[in-house]
Amino acid sequence: MSKERIAIAGAGPVGSLLAVMLAKKGYKIDLFESRPDSRQTNIYQGKSINLALSDRGWLALQSIGLDKEIREHAIPMYCRVMHDKQGNLSTFPYGKDNQAIWSVSRAGINEQLIDIAEQLDNVSVHFEHRLADLNFDTVESEFNCKTGKAEFNSDLMIGADGAFSKVRRLAQELPGQRISHSLEYMPQSYMELSISANADGSHKMEKNALHIWPRGEFMLIALPNPDGSFTCTLFLDHEGELSFESLDNQEKVKAFFEDNFKDALPLLDDPINDFFSKRPSSLCLVHIYPWVFNNKVALIGDAAHAMVPFYGQGMNCGFEDCRVMDELESEYNGNWQQILPAYQTARKANGDAIIELAKRNFIEMSELSGDANFLLRKKIEAKFNERYPELWVPLYSMVTFSPQIPYEYALRTGDIQKQIMDEIMQIPNIAQCWQEEHIYDRLHTLAVAKLEAA
Ligand code: FAD
Numbered sequence: 180m181s182k183e184r185i186a187i188a189g190a191g192p193v194g195s196l197l198a199v200m201l202a203k204k205g206y207k208i209d210l211f212e213s214r215p216d217s218r219q220t221n222i223y224q225g226k227s228i229n230l231a232l233s234d235r236g237w238l239a240l241q242s243i244g245l246d247k248e249i250r251e252h253a254i255p256m257y258c259r260v261m262h263d264k265q266g267n268l269s270t271f272p273y274g275k276d277n278q279a280i281w282s283v284s285r286a287g288i289n290e291q292l293i294d295i296a297e298q299l300d301n302v303s304v305h306f307e308h309r310l311a312d313l314n315f316d317t318v319e320s321e322f323n324c325k326t327g328k329a330e331f332n333s334d335l336m337i338g339a340d341g342a343f344s345k346v347r348r349l350a351q352e353l354p355g356q357r358i359s360h361s362l363e364y365m366p367q368s369y370m371e372l373s374i375s376a377n378a379d380g381s382h383k384m385e386k387n388a389l390h391i392w393p394r395g396e397f398m399l400i401a402l403p404n405p406d407g408s409f410t411c412t413l414f415l416d417h418e419g420e421l422s423f424e425s426l427d428n429q430e431k432v433k434a435f436f437e438d439n440f441k442d443a444l445p446l447l448d449d450p451i452n453d454f455f456s457k458r459p460s461s462l463c464l465v466h467i468y469p470w471v472f473n474n475k476v477a478l479i480g481d482a483a484h485a486m487v488p489f490y491g492q493g494m495n496c497g498f499e500d501c502r503v504m505d506e507l508e509s510e511y512n513g514n515w516q517q518i519l520p521a522y523q524t525a526r527k528a529n530g531d532a533i534i535e536l537a538k539r540n541f542i543e544m545s546e547l548s549g550d551a552n553f554l555l556r557k558k559i560e561a562k563f564n565e566r567y568p569e570l571w572v573p574l575y576s577m578v579t580f581s582p583q584i585p586y587e588y589a590l591r592t593g594d595i596q597k598q599i600m601d602e603i604m605q606i607p608n609i610a611q612c613w614q615e616e617h618i619y620d621r622l623h624t625l626a627v628a629k630l631e632a633a
Pocket of ligand 1: 188189190191192193194211212213214228229230231232285308309310311339340341342343344345369412479480481482488490491492493494495496497
């Protein structure tokens with residue numbers, strides 16, 4: 180029996196990776212992308228942001244042998260470097276030993292994956308094809324393209340078309356289906372700024388780190404690029420007392436940067452003019468159920484679970500979706516009537532969990548990462564984890580460095596760990612006695628009682 184013909188809407192990082200995975204299994208893949216091919220135009224029309232690629236993403240890439248190629252263009256970030264208002268720096272490792280999250284450019288990884296997809300005979304990439312309509316029974320699809328309209332037939336359609344997915348919006352309009360969905364805008368928006376390389380091509384700040392200027396209600400972050408530059412992102416309320424909207428003239432913006440990012444100001448490339456020449460982009464969360472319709476159409480990546488970027492997991496989670504779908508394809512011998520429901524069962528709760536974790540992490544990044552108590556808590560957890568690696572994996576490590584742990588388990592366990600650590604932090608003089616044996620005895624007793632019972 181010949182294998183199904185699969186259409187994928189959206190050649191972002193997730194759609195492109197899925198195309199490669201399924202093509203390697205022998206499926207005929209049509210990958211549709213609404214934008215022009217950025218490799219031809221040299222203009223990437225998506226955001227020029229950098230992403231932190233971590234172990235879940237690497238595992239998915241490794242499962243089809245792509246990790247080495249991608250790693251050649253990635254920079255390991257072993258720690259976060261916090262910049263306080265006075266310009267003092269403090270460094271905090273992300274994990275143990277050589278554990279790192281890796282800075283990759285979204286455009287770069289996207290183009291690399293499309294290159295790899297195009298090298299496969301059974302993948303056709305159709306740029307400038309915007310999905311306009313889809314029949315969820317027959318999987319006939321209609322695209323707007325340069326020549327007008329184009330129609331395609333396939334056996335399956337996977338919607339990898341991002342946070343504002345057309346596949347999802349069309350599903351929401353299906354008559355008689357019980358579809359729950361929400362799209363929630365966050366108060367913060369974001370804007371990209373940049374720091375150029377030194378004249379000799381070196382980085383102006385520590386290269387192997389993610390830099391954070393945590394300021395409570397808002398923050399600036401910077402991720403390194405291989406050419407010596409940094410891509411910076413300012414997260415700030417969209418509207419309100421101190422917001423993109425309220426900073427409405429050059430003096431206010433200058434004062435804002437001088438007050439809050441004094442050490443970054445001389446490094447940034449013309450941030451004040453940049454601030455006015457760009458429009459802030461919004462951040463949103465997407466929930467939908469189901470993710471699968473008629474066992475012929477499914478959502479994946481941001482189309483299924485757009486989240487805020489504060490855990491650095493959006494793309495990683497999308498890559499994990501691809502790996503799981505690929506594994507289920509093998510498990511069910513290509514029977515999509517079984518693969519798609521199993522995919523939804525495996526991924527929906529995990530998608531919800533990482534959306535929640537990412538939302539909560541804004542506070543951790545923007546406020547707590549500059550807070551002495553918070554840093555002490557992390558040190559105690561790290562020390563305890565060294566002693567009892569089976570009993571206690573810190574939440575950040577569960578999410579970022581432990582792809583074998585489902586997000587949903589990480590969320591639940593992290594909540595219990597928080598209760599335990601709240602109790603430990605109440606111990607008198609904890610800042611002075613945190614290295615003493617009795618602290619770890621108490622922690623062990625609590626962890627055994629609460630974590631093993633859960
Ligand atoms: P997208 O990247 O949105 O790609 C969807 C594609 O579909 C696009 O190419 C679009 O043009 C195309 N498309 C849309 N509509 C149609 C249509 N009708 N027809 C055809 N094609 C269509 N994630 C991480 O893992 N780590 C990070 O550190 C991180 N940082 C981030 C920082 C910021 C500021 C932001 C905004 C996001 C960040 N993310 C991060 C999230 C990450 O960017 C997304 O999760 C990831 O890009 C999702 O990939 P995707 O392929 O599902 O969707």
